[in-house]
Amino acid sequence: MASSVTTPFANQFRTGVPFATEQSRLLATAGADKTIRLWEVTRTGQPTAIGPPITGHSATVQAIRFTGGSTLLSAGQDGSLMLWDLHDPPYARQQAAMFSSTTLTGLSTLAVGPDGHTVAVGTANATVVGDVDPDQVAHLICATDSAPMAAQEWEHHLPDTARQQLCP
Numbered sequence: 001m002a003s004s005v006t007t008p009f010a011n012q013f014r015t016g017v018p019f020a021t022e023q024s025r026l027l028a029t030a031g032a033d034k035t036i037r038l039w040e041v042t043r044t045g046q047p048t049a050i051g052p053p054i055t056g057h058s059a060t061v062q063a064i065r066f067t068g069g070s071t072l073l074s075a076g077q078d079g080s081l082m083l084w085d086l087h088d089p090p091y092a093r094q095q096a097a098m099f100s101s102t103t104l105t106g107l108s109t110l111a112v113g114p115d116g117h118t119v120a121v122g123t124a125n126a127t128v129v130g131d132v133d134p135d136q137v138a139h140l141i142c143a144t145d146s147a148p149m150a151a152q153e154w155e156h157h158l159p160d161t162a163r164q165q166l167c168p
Contacts, residue, residue, distance in 0.1 A: 019066075026050075026089065028072055030061035036074055038089050051090035056082055056097075063110035067117065067132060071095070075107035075121050083132055096161075098132055142167035 019027050019041075027039040027047065035053035042048070059077035066072055072084040072092075081098040098119075109122035117133035154163050 024069060026069070026086075028064050028066070030064045030074060032060045034059060034061060034076075036061055036064060036072070036084070036092075038086070038092065051092060054084060054092045056080075056094050062106075062108050065110050065112045067112050067119075073098075073110060073112065073119060073132065075110040077106050077108075079107060081107065081110075081119070081121055096132075098130065 019025075025041050027041050028036055029039065030036045033053075034057045035055055037053050038050040039047035040050055057074065057076035057078050057080055061074050061076050063075045064072060070086045072086055074080075074082045074084065076082075082094055083096040083098055085093050085095040106123050107121050108124065109120075111120045113119070117131055117136065118129065119132050120127060120129045122128075148165065148167075151163070154161075
């Protein structure tokens with residue numbers, strides 16, 4: 001029999017509520033307040049907040065999915081698909097903004113393939129399929145445009161990663 005769990009944010013609209021893995025007690029919630037929150041859910045069903053709210057989106061976080069136990073993807077109404085590093089959940093950090101687009105506003109659905117790195121994102125008028133594996137993304141960037149990424153673009157897409165040359 002299922003039991004009810006109420007978080008302190010129960011009165012706020014939540015758009016996504018996945019567990020990290022089937023065996024995990026790590027739960028993520030996201031919603032209209034533009035944030036993602038992490039919770040530890042114990043056997044008693046009382047969730048405990050882990051760290052501060054995760055911020056980075058400028059509009060509703062519409063969908064979230066784990067890609068393994070320590071990486072979280074978030075898709076927002078702002079057109080951004082973000083990759084979050086949760087190796088230390090209280091100190092979650094944005095690992096990358098996989099794309100941020102004014103033409104793909106209203107990201108509404110998100111699916112992760114069985115390989116853990118192929119991702120499909122849906123909008124009102126398009127579906128975009130891509131890869132979130134860093135090596136595959138770097139290979140694609142180098143195959144299509146070998147020009148170095150501008151400092152501002154690097155900071156936007158890879159905010160916590162030291163600048164380096166991607167293409168040989």
